[in-house]
Amino acid sequence: MPIMDIRAIIKHQRNRYPVLLIDKIIDLVPGERATGVKCFTYNEWYFPGHFDDEPNVPGFVQIESLVQTFILTFLCKPEYAGMKTNFVSINNIRFKKKIVPGDVLSIEATLKTFKRGIAMGAAESFVDGEPACSAEFVVAVPDILDQFKPKA
Amino acid sequence: MSNLEKYVAAFTSTFLVEESALANLKYQDIAAWDSVGHMSLMAVLEETFGIEMDIDDIIEFSSFEVGRTILAKYNVTMK
Numbered sequence: 388m389p390i391m392d393i394r395a396i397i398k399h400q401r402n403r404y405p406v407l408l409i410d411k412i413i414d415l416v417p418g419e420r421a422t423g424v425k426c427f428t429y430n431e432w433y434f435p436g437h438f439d440d441e442p443n444v445p446g447f448v449q450i451e452s453l454v455q456t457f458i459l460t461f462l463c464k465p466e467y468a469g470m471k472t473n474f475v476s477i478n479n480i481r482f483k484k485k486i487v488p489g490d491v492l493s494i495e496a497t498l499k500t501f502k503r504g505i506a507m508g509a510a511e512s513f514v515d516g517e518p519a520c521s522a523e524f525v526v527a528v529p530d531i532l533d534q535f536k537p538k539a
Numbered sequence: 540m541s542n543l544e545k546y547v548a549a550f551t552s553t554f555l556v557e558e559s560a561l562a563n564l565k566y567q568d569i570a571a572w573d574s575v576g577h578m579s580l581m582a583v584l585e586e587t588f589g590i591e592m593d594i595d596d597i598i599e600f601s602s603f604e605v606g607r608t609i610l611a612k613y614n615v616t617m618k
Contacts, residue, residue: 475575503597505578532574535581535594537566537601 389424390415391459399468400458405432408452409459409494417463420497423456429488444486449520450477453494453510457524460498461506467528475505475525484519492519504531542588543617546610549583550603565602588615 391399391412402408414422427444434442458472486492496510504527511521540548550561554571566572572580581597584590584606590613592600600606607617 503578503581505575505582527575527578529574532578535578535597536574537577537598 389413391463396459399462400455401469401471402455406451407455408448409455412456412459412463415459415463418461418498418501420495421456421460421463423452423459423494423496425452425492425494427486427488427490427492431488434488442488444490444492446480446482446520449482449486449492449512450480450522452492453496453512453520453522454524454526456494457496457498457508457510458506458526460496460508461501461528467531470528470530472506472526472528475527477525478523479509480520480522481518482520484514484517486514486519490514503535504528504533541617542610542615545587546584546607546615546617549580549587553580553583561603563603566600584610588613590615 389411393410396409396412397407409423409425411424412421413424429442433445433448437443437445461467462470492512492514494510494512496508498506498508500507506526506528509521509523512519547558547561550556551558554569554576556569566577581592581600585592588610592613596609596612600609
């Protein structure tokens with residue numbers, strides 16, 4: 388039984404079809420870490436075009452799956468549930484394994500700091516235990532940031 | 540480095556601007572000094588000077604010059 392099923396994920400973050408890219412959360416320590424799962428089926432919209440003769444998951448989908456797991460490390464908290472987020476930076480991206488239809492991506496995200504609406508951390512992902520994609524993230528939560536804006 | 544030099548370096552490194560542009564620089568004068576840039580600057584200043592600023596001071600910190608006055612409250616004096 389997942390800690391967060393898709394309904395709980397929808398409740399806590401604002402991504403929706405066709406860009407909701409994680410299916411469940413199977414481990415969660417609020418404010419610290421989360422483990423998410425993304426299942427890939429050939430029926431995904433991008434496989435026929437990437438590529439028609441060799442379907443594999445585009446890099447931008449992998450990155451988005453990682454960050455959507457990452458943001459749940461803090462959006463799982465009631466005071467932040469449902470807030471929108473946006474990228475500030477993505478660093479040290481590594482693509483180590485091609486991901487193909489039928490693969491199940493396990494994503495381990497870690498929140499290093501979350502202060503004044505800026506979240507910093509990282510995520511690593513695996514297919515069948517082998518490293519697939521990893522990255523470091525800085526993500527902003529505008530609703531919190533706006534509380535600290537200087538006066539005009 | 541003097542406190543003033545460290546203060547200048549915080550701005551130039553965070554916003555990638557020349558020192559000559561700092562004297563009259565205010566929040567939102569440049570694209571880099573938006574709400575995210577503001578938080579980045581506050582984090583750099585806190586780490587540089589070993590302080591933690593109150594939310595009221597973060598909100599009041601609206602320009603390079605005002606920031607000098609605010610940091611004086613935290614015993615960061617600049618000549």
